[in-house]
Amino acid sequence: MRSNVHEGWTTRGGRAVRRGVGAALVFLLAANTPAAAQFEELVIRGLTFSGNKSIDAATLALSIATTNSAFLARAPVLRGLGLGEKRLLSELQLRRDVQRIKFLYRASGFPDVQVDTVVQRTPENVKIKFVITEGEPIRLSELIFAGVDSVDDVEALTRDLPITPGDHFSRLRLQDATDSLGTRLRDAGYPLATVRLVEGVVDSTRRLRSATLVAIPGRAAVYGDTRVVGMVAIDSHFIASLVTARAGQPYRFSDIYRSQRSLYGSELFRFATVGIDTARFQEGDAVVPMLVTVSEGPFHRARAAVGYGTSDCLRTSAGWTSRNFLGDGRIFDVTGRLSKIGIGDPLDFGLVRSICSPLKEDSIGSRDVNYGLNTSIRRNGFLSPDNTGVFAIFVERRSEFKVYQREEIGASASITRETAARIPITLTYRAAYGETRANDASFCAFFNACVRADIAQLRQRRVLATLTLGASRVRVNNVVDPTRGTTLSAEGALSSQFIGSSRLQQFGRLVAEAAAYVPLTRTIVLAAHVRAGLIIAPRTDIGDGGTNFVPPDQRFYAGGPNDVRGYDRNELGPVVYVVPRDSVQAATDTSALSFPETSARAAPVGGNRLGVANVELRLPSPIFSSRLRFAVFVDAGVLGDGKRGDGGGVRVTPGVGLRVGSPLGPIRFDVGYNRYQLAAGPVYTTNENGDLVLIRENFTRENRGGRWTLHFSVGQAF
Numbered sequence: 277m278r279s280n281v282h283e284g285w286t287t288r289g290g291r292a293v294r295r296g297v298g299a300a301l302v303f304l305l306a307a308n309t310p311a312a313a314q315f316e317e318l319v320i321r322g323l324t325f326s327g328n329k330s331i332d333a334a335t336l337a338l339s340i341a342t343t344n345s346a347f348l349a350r351a352p353v354l355r356g357l358g359l360g361e362k363r364l365l366s367e368l369q370l371r372r373d374v375q376r377i378k379f380l381y382r383a384s385g386f387p388d389v390q391v392d393t394v395v396q397r398t399p400e401n402v403k404i405k406f407v408i409t410e411g412e413p414i415r416l417s418e419l420i421f422a423g424v425d426s427v428d429d430v431e432a433l434t435r436d437l438p439i440t441p442g443d444h445f446s447r448l449r450l451q452d453a454t455d456s457l458g459t460r461l462r463d464a465g466y467p468l469a470t471v472r473l474v475e476g477v478v479d480s481t482r483r484l485r486s487a488t489l490v491a492i493p494g495r496a497a498v499y500g501d502t503r504v505v506g507m508v509a510i511d512s513h514f515i516a517s518l519v520t521a522r523a524g525q526p527y528r529f530s531d532i533y534r535s536q537r538s539l540y541g542s543e544l545f546r547f548a549t550v551g552i553d554t555a556r557f558q559e560g561d562a563v564v565p566m567l568v569t570v571s572e573g574p575f576h577r578a579r580a581a582v583g584y585g586t587s588d589c590l591r592t593s594a595g596w597t598s599r600n601f602l603g604d605g606r607i608f609d610v611t612g613r614l615s616k617i618g619i620g621d622p623l624d625f626g627l628v629r630s631i632c633s634p635l636k637e638d639s640i641g642s643r644d645v646n647y648g649l650n651t652s653i654r655r656n657g658f659l660s661p662d663n664t665g666v667f668a669i670f671v672e673r674r675s676e677f678k679v680y681q682r683e684e685i686g687a688s689a690s691i692t693r694e695t696a697a698r699i700p701i702t703l704t705y706r707a708a709y710g711e712t713r714a715n716d717a718s719f720c721a722f723f724n725a726c727v728r729a730d731i732a733q734l735r736q737r738r739v740l741a742t743l744t745l746g747a748s749r750v751r752v753n754n755v756v757d758p759t760r761g762t763t764l765s766a767e768g769a770l771s772s773q774f775i776g777s778s779r780l781q782q783f784g785r786l787v788a789e790a791a792a793y794v795p796l797t798r799t800i801v802l803a804a805h806v807r808a809g810l811i812i813a814p815r816t817d818i819g820d821g822g823t824n825f826v827p828p829d830q831r832f833y834a835g836g837p838n839d840v841r842g843y844d845r846n847e848l849g850p851v852v853y854v855v856p857r858d859s860v861q862a863a864t865d866t867s868a869l870s871f872p873e874t875s876a877r878a879a880p881v882g883g884n885r886l887g888v889a890n891v892e893l894r895l896p897s898p899i900f901s902s903r904l905r906f907a908v909f910v911d912a913g914v915l916g917d918g919k920r921g922d923g924g925g926v927r928v929t930p931g932v933g934l935r936v937g938s939p940l941g942p943i944r945f946d947v948g949y950n951r952y953q954l955a956a957g958p959v960y961t962t963n964e965n966g967d968l969v970l971i972r973e974n975f976t977r978e979n980r981g982g983r984w985t986l987h988f989s990v991g992q993a994f
Contacts, residue, residue: 318365321350322403339380340373348898360898365402385413385444414445417484423491445485462529467564468494497527500565514605520661527564542656547571575599587677589632591615607654620645641675648672664692677845680828684710699749707741714828715879741776744769756941759801763791783813783826791994799896805994811884831882837987839888840913842929842950846880849915853959860961869971883915907933941991948985
């Protein structure tokens with residue numbers, strides 16, 4: 277008898293069975309299909325939260341998987357351009373996000389929280405709103421500290437913890453408090469201190485709950501001896517001298533961190549760790565032996581670089597470093613540099629007519645090649661593990677665009693101490709013998725030296741000695757391109773006959789600077805910067821009169837890619853104008869001398885009072901957002917000399933910029949808008965004897981570059 281089975285299907289009731297198996301297959305296929313394929317892909321054009329009073333929207337957005345599309349992809353007018361990153365809806369993750377928000381709220385003290393979603397769909401887009409009903413929270417009625425009675429200064433130990441009585445009963449913040457208390461105990465001399473959290477009983481009627489932090493400090497201890505392993509050529513006594521955890525001192529966990537940072541700062545090791553020597557330490561011991569493990573790095577390094585700069589033309593540098601020079605961890609370094617290659621004598625290749633054309637008006641700083649040769653010896657752990665001493669001998673020629681050229685030879689000695697708060701404080705003594713060349717007209721207008729003999733006196737070689745004290749505090753997430761944090765710095769310099777300076781090189785100089793970076797979103801950053809400076813100099817007799825002479829290389833200058841970007845480099849503030857003698861029309865009466873205004877060349881002279889402020893909004897690009905960014909900025913600055921006004925008063929220049937990411941940092945193109953004329957100033961020419969002659973007061977002219985100023989540089993402006 278023939279079977280009724282054919283290819284696995286029964287003939288009896290075959291249609292119904294096939295329908296059932298087909299439905300099962302569809303179900304299995306759907307179960308194994310990704311969520312994005314089960315539903316039509318919808319672009320998220322809006323993501324909002326409502327009802328959240330205790331947890332901000334930014335924290336909620338970080339706690340879920342669903343994310344909003346980029347601004348340009350959701351803006352009603354702009355999204356039709358197809359720009360900006362688009363994020364798609366996942367139904368599975370959306371359901372899970374509801375549970376994620378509930379978990380976050382319950383861990384934060386809201387057990388009755390309810391979360392719902394409002395989803396507005398179109399054929400292509402979706403807007404999502406999480407509607408949160410927080411409910412009545414449980415509050416922390418009492419925070420009890422147990423086991424800390426034997427610890428000195430309990431109040432300081434428990435002060436400013438992340439949670440206090442009256443706050444929501446947040447297990448997250450309680451855990452933070454537990455970790456903080458444990459760290460403080462270990463930093464107070466208890467190397468094996470532990471802390472655990474014990475939750476109290478809920479008072480359901482009043483919705484209160486207590487918590488107890490139970491500390492087990494263990495025995496207070498002091499540091500013992502330090503054992504060093506892993507060294508080959510470097511003396512173990514020197515390595516131990518870099519460790520701030522000294523024998524006999526109370527145990528401090530922060531000392532271990534500082535010691536490890538000091539070892540890496542010496543540049544001698546590719547790997548270094550500092551910790552408790554567990555092989556020699558037992559629970560209950562009052563002395564904590566330390567173990568330092570190091571792996572030495574290369575002891576010699578050679579380096580070389582070539583490059584191009586808008587203010588340097590072609591430039592090159594080379595150096596050689598010897599680590600552990602003559603033992604005791606000394607670092608010997610020799611560095612040489614050359615700049616103005618291609619335009620400065622004796623290496624003038626005629627590049628001023630091509631790629632270095634921005635320097636064609638700089639007849640002072642760019643007429644000669646700039647050079648520098650610096651030899652230094654550095655010693656980490658100088659007199660203290662937190663100190664670094666440096667002694668250097670140098671010879672150099674440096675210049676400032678259209679302002680001055682300085683040649684000198686000298687030496688310097690400095691000591692830098694890094695405090696426990698990671699604030700380096702540096703004291704430097706520097707003595708140099710050299711001369712400064714500047715525009716003759718600046719000496720005449722601002723220092724009353726108009727005769728060749730007086731100008732020659734100011735240009736003579738003499739000793740400049742300075743004593744400088746500076747400190748800086750850097751708290752940013754990226755030193756090259758920060759998006760969060762602050763920087764603060766201050767510096768004071770004194771030059772006086774009492775420390776070796778000549779009579780015409782005496783002044784006091786103060787500079788303070790601050791910057792802040794605030795992320796408005798994950799990709800938009802608001803940056804702000806201020807800088808202020810003041811120079812004070814005693815009155816000095818020059819020629820037939822007296823003046824408060826400040827060397828041109830010590831004065832303040834402003835304008836350029838890193839401060840007020842509506843101006844070319846150094847063109848903000850006081851200026852004098854120089855007219856060639858052959859451009860002045862002959863006349864018997866000096867007051868009647870005239871000249872073509874186009875022949876007047878502006879010469880910046882700087883000032884002794886400076887104020888600069890910048891605000892910049894850094895935005896992502898709608899395309900290639902990982903590499904391209906935009907900036908909108910407003911710069912303001914004032915630079916004065918205290919004699920001839922303030923260089924025109926406060927100048928405000930807005931602008932826009934483009935940032936291109938590179939391994940060296942952001943490549944920056946900025947365009948600043950300048951609606952001002954150059955500052956008013958006197959106009960000078962020379963007579964047949966070479967002396968300066970004033971031919972007009974309060975002259976000014978339009979900026980030759982027009983109202984728009986373009987800057988190209990590498991790195992953020994601040």
